[in-house]
Amino acid sequence: MRPPAPPPSAPGSAHAQPTAPRSAHGSGTAQRSAPRGADGPGTAQRSAPRRVVQRAVPTSADVARLAGVSRATVSYVLNNTSSVRISEPTRRRVHEAARELGYVPHAAARSLRAGHTRMVLLPAPEVAVGPLYSGLFHELHWALSRLDYTVVQFGSAGQSGDQAARAWAELRPAAVLMFSTFSARLGPLGVDVLKRSGVRAVITLAQEPTEGAHAVLMDQRTVGRCAGEHLLARGRRRIGVVVPEEPGLEAYSLPRLEGVRRAAQGTGAEITELPLAYDEASAARLAGRWRRLDLDGVFAYNDEYAMLLMRALQDEGIGVPDDTAVMGADDLMLGRLLRPRLSTVRIELPSGRELAEIVDRAVRDPGAPPEVHKVLDVTAVPRESA
Amino acid sequence: MRPPAPPPSAPGSAHAQPTAPRSAHGSGTAQRSAPRGADGPGTAQRSAPRRVVQRAVPTSADVARLAGVSRATVSYVLNNTSSVRISEPTRRRVHEAARELGYVPHAAARSLRAGHTRMVLLPAPEVAVGPLYSGLFHELHWALSRLDYTVVQFGSAGQSGDQAARAWAELRPAAVLMFSTFSARLGPLGVDVLKRSGVRAVITLAQEPTEGAHAVLMDQRTVGRCAGEHLLARGRRRIGVVVPEEPGLEAYSLPRLEGVRRAAQGTGAEITELPLAYDEASAARLAGRWRRLDLDGVFAYNDEYAMLLMRALQDEGIGVPDDTAVMGADDLMLGRLLRPRLSTVRIELPSGRELAEIVDRAVRDPGAPPEVHKVLDVTAVPRESA
DNA sequence: TTGAAAGCGTTACCAG
DNA sequence: CTGGTAACGCTTTCAA
Numbered sequence: 001m002r003p004p005a006p007p008p009s010a011p012g013s014a015h016a017q018p019t020a021p022r023s024a025h026g027s028g029t030a031q032r033s034a035p036r037g038a039d040g041p042g043t044a045q046r047s048a049p050r051r052v053v054q055r056a057v058p059t060s061a062d063v064a065r066l067a068g069v070s071r072a073t074v075s076y077v078l079n080n081t082s083s084v085r086i087s088e089p090t091r092r093r094v095h096e097a098a099r100e101l102g103y104v105p106h107a108a109a110r111s112l113r114a115g116h117t118r119m120v121l122l123p124a125p126e127v128a129v130g131p132l133y134s135g136l137f138h139e140l141h142w143a144l145s146r147l148d149y150t151v152v153q154f155g156s157a158g159q160s161g162d163q164a165a166r167a168w169a170e171l172r173p174a175a176v177l178m179f180s181t182f183s184a185r186l187g188p189l190g191v192d193v194l195k196r197s198g199v200r201a202v203i204t205l206a207q208e209p210t211e212g213a214h215a216v217l218m219d220q221r222t223v224g225r226c227a228g229e230h231l232l233a234r235g236r237r238r239i240g241v242v243v244p245e246e247p248g249l250e251a252y253s254l255p256r257l258e259g260v261r262r263a264a265q266g267t268g269a270e271i272t273e274l275p276l277a278y279d280e281a282s283a284a285r286l287a288g289r290w291r292r293l294d295l296d297g298v299f300a301y302n303d304e305y306a307m308l309l310m311r312a313l314q315d316e317g318i319g320v321p322d323d324t325a326v327m328g329a330d331d332l333m334l335g336r337l338l339r340p341r342l343s344t345v346r347i348e349l350p351s352g353r354e355l356a357e358i359v360d361r362a363v364r365d366p367g368a369p370p371e372v373h374k375v376l377d378v379t380a381v382p383r384e385s386a
Numbered sequence: 387m388r389p390p391a392p393p394p395s396a397p398g399s400a401h402a403q404p405t406a407p408r409s410a411h412g413s414g415t416a417q418r419s420a421p422r423g424a425d426g427p428g429t430a431q432r433s434a435p436r437r438v439v440q441r442a443v444p445t446s447a448d449v450a451r452l453a454g455v456s457r458a459t460v461s462y463v464l465n466n467t468s469s470v471r472i473s474e475p476t477r478r479r480v481h482e483a484a485r486e487l488g489y490v491p492h493a494a495a496r497s498l499r500a501g502h503t504r505m506v507l508l509p510a511p512e513v514a515v516g517p518l519y520s521g522l523f524h525e526l527h528w529a530l531s532r533l534d535y536t537v538v539q540f541g542s543a544g545q546s547g548d549q550a551a552r553a554w555a556e557l558r559p560a561a562v563l564m565f566s567t568f569s570a571r572l573g574p575l576g577v578d579v580l581k582r583s584g585v586r587a588v589i590t591l592a593q594e595p596t597e598g599a600h601a602v603l604m605d606q607r608t609v610g611r612c613a614g615e616h617l618l619a620r621g622r623r624r625i626g627v628v629v630p631e632e633p634g635l636e637a638y639s640l641p642r643l644e645g646v647r648r649a650a651q652g653t654g655a656e657i658t659e660l661p662l663a664y665d666e667a668s669a670a671r672l673a674g675r676w677r678r679l680d681l682d683g684v685f686a687y688n689d690e691y692a693m694l695l696m697r698a699l700q701d702e703g704i705g706v707p708d709d710t711a712v713m714g715a716d717d718l719m720l721g722r723l724l725r726p727r728l729s730t731v732r733i734e735l736p737s738g739r740e741l742a743e744i745v746d747r748a749v750r751d752p753g754a755p756p757e758v759h760k761v762l763d764v765t766a767v768p769r770e771s772a
Numbered sequence: 773t774t775g776a777a778a779g780c781g782t783t784a785c786c787a788g
Numbered sequence: 789c790t791g792g793t794a795a796c797g798c799t800t801t802c803a804a
Contacts, residue, residue, distance in 0.1 A: 057558075057582065057583055057584040058582070059780095059781055059782090060781070060782070060783095061781080069790080069791085070790070070791045070792070071781090071782080071783090071791085071792090072783075072784085072785095072790075072791060072792080072793095073789095073790065073791075075782070075783055075784090076783090076790090079783085081783090081784095084789075084790085085789065086789075086790085087789075087790095090789095090790090101582075102578070102579060102582040102583070104552055104555040104556055104579065104582075104583045105556055105781085105782075106498070106556065106558060106780090106781050106782070107494075107556040107557050107558070108493075108494035108495075108497050108498045108503075108557075108558065108780090108781080108782095109494075109498050109780070109781035109782045109783090109796090110781080110782055110783075111494050111782090111796090112492070112494045112495050112498055112780090112781080112782075112795095112796050112797065112798090113781080113782045113783050113784085113795075113796050114782085114783075114796085115796065117494075124523075124527065124537075124539050125520075126524065137510075138512065141510065141541045141543055142543045142544065145541070145543040145544070150553075151510075151540075151541050151543075152538050152539070152540055153510050153538070153539035153540070153541070154537075154538060154539070155527045155531070155537050155539070157527050157528045157531040157537075158528065158531070166490055167536075169490040170490055170491055170492065170493040171493050171494075172443075172492060172493070172494065192488070193488060193490065196443065196444070196487075196488035196490075197443055197488070197490045198443040278719065279719070280719075280722060280723075304719075304720070307720060307723055308719070308723060311723040333664065333665070333666075333690075333694070334690070334693060334694075334720060336666060337666075337693055337694060337697040445796095445797055445798085446797070446798065446799095447797080447798095455774075455775085456774065456775045456776075457775090457776095457797090457798080457799090458774075458775060458776080458777095458799080458800075459773085459774060459775080461798070461799055461800080462774090462799095462800095465799080467799090467800090469800095470773080470774090470800095471773070472773070472774085473773070473774095476773085476774085491797085491798075492796090492797050492798070494796090494797080494798095495780090495796075495797035495798040495799090496797080496798055496799075497780090497798095498779095498780045498781065498782090498796095498797080498798075499779075499780050499797080499798045499799050499800085500780085500798085500799075501780065
């Protein structure tokens, strides 16, 4: 997160603020007022070519000066502090001055002073997540805003989960929501780093709970189980399960596979794992050896892979559902457009509001022991393909 | 040393404020000051533990004390400052102490002192964007990380673009990338707010340039033009253009429509706007009145709407492409699976690396006049449906 | 080679 | 009701 070293190059070019040593300890308001530029007093602060007059960023002190009041008053007015009454004319002068200067408070300074933030960190998804999750993110975002949190999606491009945790901890967020199903897995160490840095709530959305964190369990195995049970109920006994070859999806695909296995337990059905990349060639290859595989049913990970596979099977002359029943998951619109219509598993994610409330509760009571919420409602949607 | 402030009244009663004083983004203005029990350097940590020992968050001073050095030394060691040489044993002691305490630097404090950040703000998309944009975001993110920027996706749930700009300005990012094609439009005012708050680079990805900002123009009209030209070349003259009813898509759909119109100019072809919601009922309704519309070609906004419409047309007994040619856009995999295979417009977005370099250049030279980059390469992909 | 101290912009606490 | 002042955690110059 640190720049390795500011390009030393031109002397003074990168100087943050070569302010003259403050005359007295605490004459607080008296400096750096005028547009720095022109001929600096004494210290030659030859800023690089100032093609455009880069005005200094206005601070609350500037506002105070312009309004002819103290910085405290500015703060009171701009924050609507209720414990202090400020006369109406003063208020107006302050607002006026702020507007004129284009003053925007400095979040870092504020949170430094406050000792905490209202930031909630969400991990920016690294693999293309479906519309389901996009929708959830969006809802969650909205719900958290309503609760006066600032939502920040924070990426961890290529770092490990625990490295990422460190980077996030630097921001001192109030809460961190971690999707352990994504590639950057957060382990107990990461949770610990976050907690020690003052994060009030760490919440994982995952398959299984992480030590020390609240957990919202989205057990993908139930998706597999549901699909498996559906196929079994239709009398299928030699069942294939598509496992995408694309990296980053294992967190979903493996539990789904496991779920099918569980459903098959004790039924005498046979489960076959079928690696498949998301392209036509791969699907054609799989379809090519389909007859040898001798399967009468397949759960294709999700609707997209199901569509891909179904098309390849049909092109190969394999009847769906007669020869092989095909089952998807996620209940995408597009599955309904195929012929035969794609049978699928509908997944009910928790609502953004629910999630936001879990976050809020956890933030308000950081001492509380980790809660575990089970979510993910799952229903088979029988259509024509299975 | 001043005595520790007594814990604020009833711990549980400090509700997050029911009504925020102001937007107060970034760090909020919660009353709950909750100064952590112990106080600064020097005194023994005797904070009264509540339910769980909420250790005070370690600061660099704590590290210094434990390592038996000054804070300056800690800073030097931890930041690998090259202008100062620290003895190896000291280095080790410092690192050791930092590790033991779980010290993580405070980003806000650091950037406050530094006077600038390495943060790049991206808007979190508000409408479900396709895999194209997800991919671009992901690439961009990665490329910016390589350039040592911290990427933050920042939402603006429901605010106007210029309001959002204010919220973003509070974070004092080095650069803001704005997708003016999304619902929160950033106008010249917003750009000004950002610039005055010290943001070094404002870059819009948009249809048209915004005053004062660098622009990466992704002209959606070319998509429409390409589709239109293709249909015209196939001899179609009465062309429909699907315009999604879903809000938030206008920024794409309207320019695409406009592009088709332009392609048709002077050819005598007739363009008909076709509102369509993304559900089967809406598609069926549109297909129901298709014969009356008397169209021999349609550009369906993108592949998803195209698939939806194509299915509805087929169900209505309308031949594709014989009666009506159908054209999509985005070249999704799924379009290839349909029969007839969907003709489409492939869109080549700029690479994340390119974009990252534009950002970096702009940050390094904030005074430079706004650049305008034209991107978006577009090619028709003829398949069977048109 | 290390340490002391000045501030970055804000807000909370007390004197006026 | 208003204004001075200290302090949040960090970096960096200057002095020892």
